[in-house]
Amino acid sequence: MHHTSRCKRSLEATSISQPTVIPRPEHNISRANISSNAVKVLYRLREAGFRACLVGGGVRDLLLGREPKDFDVATDARPEQIYKLFRNCRLIGRRFRLAHVQFGQEIIEVATFRGQGEEEEEGDGPSVERAADGRILSDNVYGNIEEDAWRRDFTCNALYYDIDNFTVLDYVDGLADLKAGLIRLIGDPVQRYQEDPVRMLRAVRFAAKLGFRFDPATEAPLHRLGHLLEKIPPARLFDEILKLFLGGSAVQTFELLRHYRLFGYLFPATEHCLNRQQQHYPKTLLVRALANTDGRLAEGKPVNPAFLFAALLWEPLREQMRHLETADDLDEQELLQTAAEQVIQAQIRHAALPRRYSLPMREIWALQQRLTITTGKHPLRLLTHPRFRAGYDFLLLRADTDEQAAELADWWTRFLALDEAGRAQATQPEVKARKGKARRRRKPRSRKTDQAAPPSPKA
């Protein structure tokens, strides 16, 4: 047993050093807690004569006594060799080639040990391809397990569980950081963020999810390197956004993203609204939506990403509608649809938003208008709308900060509690007509109050 010293970290990663080895009796990782599919993959690789280890979040979370989200395997088998071993295997990724072994819903990610590849001589083999700014464009140089450990992102993510003897291997002092609750980048933080700016988002995600603190050197560059995210392809940012907000700690993640001024690179229009608004309306709605999401995930309930995007882009939508209102001669529906289109177009220049999310998001928005009609056949028909529930839930969310939305939400809540006859009664036009008159008699809002409580979108 030899402890990798801290200063070793700054030395050449390729110099041979011994990992700290934690034998089976001294750690809590048991095969019983590893997905049986991951165990199968590990054994199949080993039986074929390869080295096979569990690595990354699986090892980290098990050591912390948490339930891992997924299991990642690292091996010295090359992608083509992995491919030959498993029937249910696909090779994916260009930038980072790896194997996906699929078991029904579960995918075990199997990656070949990576090396540094920096000093790679000119040759026909693959190399680490870099952009002028240091970003790694492709990372397909294979190496040994130790090199593999050093090129991982955070120390707590670079621990290996070796299926050969059930030991935990630590090349980077990850266990100490894990025990101390520290997120620490391996190597020089600025360089590692430049190589892959998404590591900044990952840093925040793990800090929020694990409740860890940042090592000061890992934290310091976060405040000023956000702009590097502009170089990340929108599709990759979208994937990361889902992980950030669907990991069960969305509220904390959001606060950290804003604190380090990273949020604006994911949702520029939303950031703009948050900074401009003196009142706390938009933030409250957004934070409540994120808290709902966290709450649902904690209860094991499904969450709808479209709902989350509807909340994230709600203020930009309203702002765009206010803007169009003064300029164009559109009816309410056109106004909303035009504004929605513009908000989406602006957003997808930064982070992708696939149609399977943007379409239901638009429907949730459109329902905010349709829910304002509470007479005639319309309300009953709306109940059968496939997105009704999401639209109603969104109205409830708005109700917390918007008086008019609150009134409307109350109406729908009462309406939903009625039986068929009651519903027919409640939507009688004459009942509404009287109400309508009463409403019209109210004093119109002054500009001032309008600002304090912005009206619901062209509702």
Ligand code: ATP
């Ligand atoms: P999660 O709980 O979200 O799955 P994870 O740590 O397993 O967390 P993955 O995205 O599944 O994260 O990646 C698996 C492992 O691969 C990480 O733990 C880390 O060691 C390594 N890794 C992933 N992305 C990067 C990156 N951008 N740079 C360096 N290493 C990375």
Ligand code: MG
């Ligand atoms: Mg993982």
